Amino acid sequence: MSNTAISVTDLSKKYGDRMAVSHATFEVPLGTICGFVGPNGSGKTTTMRMLLGLITPTGGTGEILGESIKHPEKYLPRVGAMIEGPAFYPALSGKENLNYLATLGGFPIERVQGLLEQVGLGDRGKSKYKTYSLGMKQRLGIAAALLPNPQLLMLDEPTNGLDPEGIQEVRALLRSLANDGTSVFVSSHLLSELELISDYLVMLRKGEVVFTGKMTDLMLSQQPIIIAKSTNASDLEILQTIAEAAGHHAVIRDGAVHVAGPADWAVDFNRAAFDAGITLSQLTPQLPNLEETFFEMTGEK
Amino acid sequence: MWNVAFAELRKLRRPTLFLGTMGAVVFFSALFSSLLFLLIDSPDGNSDRGRTVSREVLGLATGGVQGFSSVGGFLGIIALCVFAAQTAQEYTYGTLRNLLIRQPGRLRILVGKFIAMKLFALVMIILSAVISISASVILAPRAKVSTDLWFGADGRHALFTSFINIVISVIGFGTIGMVLGLLLRSPISAISFGVLWLLIIENLLVAVKNSLQNWMPGAQLSAIASGGVPRGMSTGIEYSHALLVGGIYVAIGAGIASFLFMRRDVSN
Numbered sequence A: 001m002s003n004t005a006i007s008v009t010d011l012s013k014k015y016g017d018r019m020a021v022s023h024a025t026f027e028v029p030l031g032t033i034c035g036f037v038g039p040n041g042s043g044k045t046t047t048m049r050m051l052l053g054l055i056t057p058t059g060g061t062g063e064i065l066g067e068s069i070k071h072p073e074k075y076l077p078r079v080g081a082m083i084e085g086p087a088f089y090p091a092l093s094g095k096e097n098l099n100y101l102a103t104l105g106g107f108p109i110e111r112v113q114g115l116l117e118q119v120g121l122g123d124r125g126k127s128k129y130k131t132y133s134l135g136m137k138q139r140l141g142i143a144a145a146l147l148p149n150p151q152l153l154m155l156d157e158p159t160n161g162l163d164p165e166g167i168q169e170v171r172a173l174l175r176s177l178a179n180d181g182t183s184v185f186v187s188s189h190l191l192s193e194l195e196l197i198s199d200y201l202v203m204l205r206k207g208e209v210v211f212t213g214k215m216t217d218l219m220l221s222q223q224p225i226i227i228a229k230s231t232n233a234s235d236l237e238i239l240q241t242i243a244e245a246a247g248h249h250a251v252i253r254d255g256a257v258h259v260a261g262p263a264d265w266a267v268d269f270n271r272a273a274f275d276a277g278i279t280l281s282q283l284t285p286q287l288p289n290l291e292e293t294f295f296e297m298t299g300e301k
Numbered sequence B: 001m002w003n004v005a006f007a008e009l010r011k012l013r014r015p016t017l018f019l020g021t022m023g024a025v026v027f028f029s030a031l032f033s034s035l036l037f038l039l040i041d042s043p044d045g046n047s048d049r050g051r052t053v054s055r056e057v058l059g060l061a062t063g064g065v066q067g068f069s070s071v072g073g074f075l076g077i078i079a080l081c082v083f084a085a086q087t088a089q090e091y092t093y094g095t096l097r098n099l100l101i102r103q104p105g106r107l108r109i110l111v112g113k114f115i116a117m118k119l120f121a122l123v124m125i126i127l128s129a130v131i132s133i134s135a136s137v138i139l140a141p142r143a144k145v146s147t148d149l150w151f152g153a154d155g156r157h158a159l160f161t162s163f164i165n166i167v168i169s170v171i172g173f174g175t176i177g178m179v180l181g182l183l184l185r186s187p188i189s190a191i192s193f194g195v196l197w198l199l200i201i202e203n204l205l206v207a208v209k210n211s212l213q214n215w216m217p218g219a220q221l222s223a224i225a226s227g228g229v230p231r232g233m234s235t236g237i238e239y240s241h242a243l244l245v246g247g248i249y250v251a252i253g254a255g256i257a258s259f260l261f262m263r264r265d266v267s268n
Helices: A044-051 A072-078 A094-105 A111-118 A134-146 A164-179 A191-197 A215-221 A233-245 A265-275 A290-298 B002-012 B015-038 B063-092 B096-102 B106-139 B153-184 B187-208 B210-214 B217-226 B239-263
Strands: A004-015 A018-029 A033-037 A059-064 A079-082 A152-156 A183-187 A200-205 A208-214 A225-230 A250-253 A256-260 A280-286
Touching: A004 A044, A004 A183, A018 A044, A018 A059, A018 A183, A018 A200, A033 A044, A033 A164, A033 A191, A033 A290, A044 A059, A044 A152, A044 A183, A072 A079, A079 A134, A094 A111, A094 A134, A094 B002, A094 B096, A111 A134, A134 A152, A134 A164, A152 A164, A164 A183, A164 A191, A191 A290, A200 A215, A208 A215, A215 A290, A225 A233, A225 A265, A233 A250, A233 A256, A233 A265, A265 A280, B002 B015, B002 B063, B002 B106, B015 B063, B015 B106, B063 B096, B063 B106, B063 B153, B063 B187, B063 B217, B096 B106, B106 B153, B106 B239, B153 B187, B153 B217, B153 B239, B187 B210, B187 B217, B217 B239
Parallel strands: A018 A208, A033 A183, A033 A200, A079 A152, A152 A183
Antiparallel strands: A004 A018, A004 A059, A200 A208, A225 A256, A225 A280, A250 A256
16 A cells, blocks of 8 residues: 555646646655645645646646545545635535535534534534634634545645634644544645644645655755844845855845854854944844745745 | 435525525415416406416316416526526535535536436425415316316326426426536526526517527427427427427537536636
8 A cells, every 4th residue: 555645746737828737746645744835826726626636637647545636536535625715605504514515425414513513613513604704614614624534634724814723723633633644735824834733845836846855854954044133224235245245145034134054154244244333133043944945945035 | 426416405405595495486386376367357368478368278177287387487497596506606605626525426416416406396396286276276266267177087187297397397497507507607697697598588589580489498498388389380389399499408508518517627
């Protein structure tokens, strides 16, 4: 039996002249949480749709739980998914919507109430879906994805609209599912969240995979950075010039200069800033986090 | 397929849709049958388009189901709206992707939905038959119409024939609604187009050139519901012709829509 939950090779989708996904090749091992990141329009949702048999790839191959994506009927009964936000019938209650999907998929109706409670909707199951807040809709979408007791869970932006407590609950839920052997493939804009829970990462940029592998490998492959702030915001450009003159790549982001360089260069940087008449209010050498790595690798900002 | 049908029935039985539709069926079935008897002596006629159905005709074995037959075309319009809305809303709500994830067999989804909607239509037709015939039985003595022949063997045969004809017609209208829903992917567009075509455009075209009624899809399905006109009559559509032409329209539409549904990417 294959030990990968998802395996795709050269997977592509072309709309007219535009390649929405271009020769994507990656694997997601069984029983892991894999973050799926990329800027808007990078092809994340298109890739997920191809994996779920909703759209036909222009080229390439793929396997889900050991079955070809050409035969979604062979693996979808073991897959739970929420793609591009929750979608339900507004006139039905949350519970009725889940009953509908349970009947459709041939799953026991008795699971529904338990799932509603698991996602914190136990007491609102009888309310109509149209009365739900965005966060509640999102929770119902997650409950629907859990209906088949899935071996693979594919979630597209599951924390959209959730409050911090809800985000924390989803994080704990995904971790506990992974601990029980469920493979989780999750896209999110909240990179700090993905950094906390993901074991693996697939990063897309303009339809192409720019990184695939263990999260730790990605972080270790990144150069350490030095974050510097000045008391005067107008000094940031001078600091950037100083860093670049010394051969270090530097960008201004979130009111600070981010300089790619080893921690011990911070001393030289501080001295050069002082010589230029700049007083630094912060000088922090650190390893880049996922967000900084993301921007670095996808060319965003 | 049966899972899809059972799931779909969960949706179709929700009170707003079910009671709303059945309420309309009760109202119009009672209205059509009542007018037949209450306006029997009216110089403006007591049937559709100002036609008069006399006491003698209503006293025949077929008299008991005359009102039921008259409401058949209207039941078809209701079925078209329900089928179109239930199909197209999967696109507008984005729920089609849920359906396809839980049931990847696209043809199974179509057939399952169709079975459920046919059952819904069947309930509609049975209810309409009960209301129409009850109204006729109640109002016949007041209109001095004899009901002696209604409950004999010929009367039962007329009821059976009318029922089958209306089922065929209503399912035909419903299928057209489903096809429009699949093609236009919007309940409002599908219902507007269907109703506009059937109630206005077809009538205008027939008013301009009467022979066109033999080739209009809505006219064929209405003719099936009313049993058509006897062979050789100069006005109206013969039953066998209506069945053939209506069947061809429905089959071609269903074929094209099913093909598109099975091949089209689901990207909303």
